[in-house]
Amino acid sequence: MYSSNYTFSVADYPFKHAGPVPSARMIDREDELRLLGRAAGERTPIRLAAPRRYGKTTLLAAHAEAVGRSGWRAVRVDLGGISDLAGLTRALLVAWAGHREAGPVRRAERLAGRLGADVSLTGPRITLAPARAEPSDHGRLLEELLALPDEVAKSTGDPVLVVLDEFQDLLVAGPGLDARLRAVIQHHQDVAYVFAGSEPSMLARMFERHEAPFFGQAEPLTLSPLPIESTIDEVERRFAELELSPGDAAAALVELGEGHPQRTMLLCHLLARRLTEPDGGAGTEGDADALVDLVLQDALEQTAEIHAAALAPLTRNQRIVLGEVAHGRAPTSADLAARQGATRGSFHQAAEALVTAGQLLARDPGPRWRLIDPLLRLRLRR
Numbered sequence: 001m002y003s004s005n006y007t008f009s010v011a012d013y014p015f016k017h018a019g020p021v022p023s024a025r026m027i028d029r030e031d032e033l034r035l036l037g038r039a040a041g042e043r044t045p046i047r048l049a050a051p052r053r054y055g056k057t058t059l060l061a062a063h064a065e066a067v068g069r070s071g072w073r074a075v076r077v078d079l080g081g082i083s084d085l086a087g088l089t090r091a092l093l094v095a096w097a098g099h100r101e102a103g104p105v106r107r108a109e110r111l112a113g114r115l116g117a118d119v120s121l122t123g124p125r126i127t128l129a130p131a132r133a134e135p136s137d138h139g140r141l142l143e144e145l146l147a148l149p150d151e152v153a154k155s156t157g158d159p160v161l162v163v164l165d166e167f168q169d170l171l172v173a174g175p176g177l178d179a180r181l182r183a184v185i186q187h188h189q190d191v192a193y194v195f196a197g198s199e200p201s202m203l204a205r206m207f208e209r210h211e212a213p214f215f216g217q218a219e220p221l222t223l224s225p226l227p228i229e230s231t232i233d234e235v236e237r238r239f240a241e242l243e244l245s246p247g248d249a250a251a252a253l254v255e256l257g258e259g260h261p262q263r264t265m266l267l268c269h270l271l272a273r274r275l276t277e278p279d280g281g282a283g284t285e286g287d288a289d290a291l292v293d294l295v296l297q298d299a300l301e302q303t304a305e306i307h308a309a310a311l312a313p314l315t316r317n318q319r320i321v322l323g324e325v326a327h328g329r330a331p332t333s334a335d336l337a338a339r340q341g342a343t344r345g346s347f348h349q350a351a352e353a354l355v356t357a358g359q360l361l362a363r364d365p366g367p368r369w370r371l372i373d374p375l376l377r378l379r380l381r382r
């Protein structure tokens with residue numbers, strides 16, 4: 001099974017399993033791209049909500065590329081992990097650095113510099129030291145940065161796409177920032193916005209509470225699991241590209257991945273690794289089931305810490321609910337309540353809280369409960 005021709009450029013490795021993948025490697029998502037394209041054309045704001053590692057950033061990068069081909073300027077702001085105003089202004093400056101040839105962008109950078117913020121430009125990167133600027137200065141700079149999309153559109157004549165990724169972290173940076181953002185961007189003319197986030201509940205709070213500044217302001221878009229059959233076809237093409245022969249193991253692993261984009265790629269990556277290493281499949285020649293088992297073991301090892309961290313903050317009832325769902329049983333049955341000496345209501349609440357948090361448990365129409373991460377499901381069944 002070992003292939004001596006196993007060479008690829010790292011940038012184009014077909015089973016990349018962390019961070020966004022290049023658009024040419026994106027599986028499916030044509031409908032979502034079309035919807036995003038149409039919405040941009042109409043300047044309809046979109047809010048994209050999906051669990052972590054479900055392919056939001058990948059899709060948005062493909063969208064930015066597509067509108068870029070028709071003469072748009074695309075700016076992706078990564079709000080992930082920001083904790084204060086300085087972090088927000090830094091994220092915006094970094095996002096705009098690629099459009100420095102536009103006058104308004106250079107003006108905003110000069111303001112940042114004058115405010116004593118240390119805007120040192122090394123290549124396209126900006127490091128903005130927050131220490132020397134007062135919070136009010138960052139406020140002024142923020143207004144300027146938030147106004148940029150409209151000003152750049154006006155001064156260049158190009159429509160602008162602004163993607164605010166990990167948008168839920170905006171509120172971590174400071175209370176009322178959503179209201180300030182809204183106040184500025186509601187007057188923008190030739191600008192299309194996409195708000196993307198990995199905590200559906202938080203995003204929902206920002207857009208669905210009546211008193212929230214963005215209430216009713218954006219059309220919702222969610223990401224479904226990848227379609228199994230076309231994913232199998234694509235994955236098998238990629239193994240062929242790597243000159244590897246996975247037999248039936250690839251299809252079996254894609255099915256076990258249940259359409260979870262990152263988990264599917266991780267499983268394929270681990271399979272490719274097994275197939276590449278001399279005797280990586282130790283004694284499994286031609287036995288797809290044995291090979292699949294080995295890869296699952298690898299995958300559960302790789303995800304052990306992440307799963308432990310995800311389970312750690314959960315209540316006892318929430319853990320019971322996940323266990324029941326993992327075993328294909330209803331998490332709110334009278335039988336379970338009797339066995340555990342608790343009320344059905346308390347399990348229902350636990351399940352609802354998990355669905356609201358958006359990372360572990362989802363409810364499909366039915367109502368049927370489903371673990372978002374197929375590897376966590378397998379772990380809980382062991």
Ligand SMILES: Nc1ncnc2c1ncn2[C@@H]1O[C@H](COP(=O)(O)OP(=O)(O)O)[C@@H](O)[C@H]1O
Pocket residue numbers: 015016017018019020021025026027028029050051052053054055056057058059198261262263265266
């Ligand atoms: N459409 C897709 N096709 C193939 N792999 C995908 C796709 N979407 C996501 N992935 C996989 O999931 C991983 C995480 O994708 P990413 O776009 O960073 O997700 P998110 O932004 O939702 O956290 C990627 O490294 C890749 O392995």
Ligand SMILES: [Mg+2]
Pocket residue numbers: 056057058165
């Ligand atoms: Mg992302």
